[in-house]
Amino acid sequence: MPELPEVESFKRYFDKTSLRQKIKRVRLAAPGMLFHSTEKEVLDNLEGNMFTETRRHGKFFFALLKRNGALMLHFGMTGDLVYHKPDKNSPIRFALLIEFANGKNLAFQDTRKLGMIGWVNDVDAFIQRQGYGEDALKISEKEFVASLQKRKTAIKTTIMNQRVVAGVGNEYSDEILFRSSIHPESPANALSDAKLKEIYSHMKSVLKVAVKRRADQKKMSEFFFLENRQAGLKCPEGCKGFTEFKTIGGRSAYFCPGCQKLYT
Numbered sequence: 001m002p003e004l005p006e007v008e009s010f011k012r013y014f015d016k017t018s019l020r021q022k023i024k025r026v027r028l029a030a031p032g033m034l035f036h037s038t039e040k041e042v043l044d045n046l047e048g049n050m051f052t053e054t055r056r057h058g059k060f061f062f063a064l065l066k067r068n069g070a071l072m073l074h075f076g077m078t079g080d081l082v083y084h085k086p087d088k089n090s091p092i093r094f095a096l097l098i099e100f101a102n103g104k105n106l107a108f109q110d111t112r113k114l115g116m117i118g119w120v121n122d123v124d125a126f127i128q129r130q131g132y133g134e135d136a137l138k139i140s141e142k143e144f145v146a147s148l149q150k151r152k153t154a155i156k157t158t159i160m161n162q163r164v165v166a167g168v169g170n171e172y173s174d175e176i177l178f179r180s181s182i183h184p185e186s187p188a189n190a191l192s193d194a195k196l197k198e199i200y201s202h203m204k205s206v207l208k209v210a211v212k213r214r215a216d217q218k219k220m221s222e223f224f225f226l227e228n229r230q231a232g233l234k235c236p237e238g239c240k241g242f243t244e245f246k247t248i249g250g251r252s253a254y255f256c257p258g259c260q261k262l263y264t
């Protein structure tokens, strides 16, 4: 499931393949994925135009156009980018296909179609309108603590709330809380400022290392819950306990009850 590190690696892939090339034609095969945009807006603004740079905010990706705004992509659960040379004998599946004048295509694929496609006039105004919090890699410790300390929801639900901090999803939230030794059901407002600062620091380090690993396509074996989402496993911290599963705020949570303290 693409969270901040995966979207960052899509951004780097896009930067390496798709900037500063004339866009010849755009085809949209999944109009149901349009988000606050019409098909005409996407096609008219992209065709004949060119991508100049990219931005990422949380799990949103933006490819800025030389003229008029940007293409917005959200990778949902199964989104992917494939830059390729078209082959009539084995056509590639796509939700959105961008055909460049150099003969190469960029396909945005999404088998489950839970992602989003749109054209935005102004990226900052879009982020503000959607009410998203600061990006998880950019948010300051002060801002993080201030936006968490008054919330009564479970800490896992709170750090996954994109309006609080943008970019942390289900899987990374388990890893961050495991490293912080905090039970995912602890209400955010039951945690001291010192504990919130610990979460902040683990959030930064987990995401930073994951960005590096994803970019290099390396295994993430140092991340226990990102690699092993299972209940009944021996805790790697040596507490002699076993991992458990629970649905928290409608999402699957894995944790070690031996290491992760429940604050109330």
Ligand SMILES: [Zn+2]
Pocket (backbone or CB within 6 Å): 235, 236, 237, 238, 239, 240, 241, 256, 257, 258, 259, 260
């Ligand atoms: Zn443990």
